Amino acid sequence: MDVKILDLLQNDAELSVGEIASRVGLSSTPCWRRIQRLKDEKVITRQVALLDPHKVQVGVTVFVSVRTSTHTQEWFERFRATVQAIPEVMEFYRMSGDVDYLLRVVVPDIAAYDKVYKRLTDGTQLHDVSSSFAMEELKLTTALPLGYV
Structure with missing residues (x-):
């Protein structure tokens, strides 16, 4: 039920x-x-309104892969604070594999992304930052699969 x-x-x-x-x-x-x-029980954590990104002028999605050569807690806290202060960053993950961190960023255009990029790189020392612009959104859902419950 x-x-x-x-x-x-x-x-x-x-x-x-x-x-x-x-x-x-x-x-x-x-x-x-x-x-x-x-x-x-915090199964339902919050209820929100989902907005059309194009109608609020942030229709460009950028996936940003970050690699670092520094893995200290102090560096991480500074990096996390930098990322959390950038409202265009919608998602932020620590990864396994070749990439250390992955961000999903929304902006109106490349010039706006360049400002985000500069804020990101000015805030902390990074080894490599790679940006990929989404060309077409093929699937987007906020609904979690419930077949495992």
């Missing part, structure tokens, strides 16, 4: 409790209690 509720909420968080209850075969009060429990 919880998986059905989560699936519905991932696709439309604006559904009313009554609508969710109807779709999963519960009455409203037990459905509301389940949703509250999922929030209390």
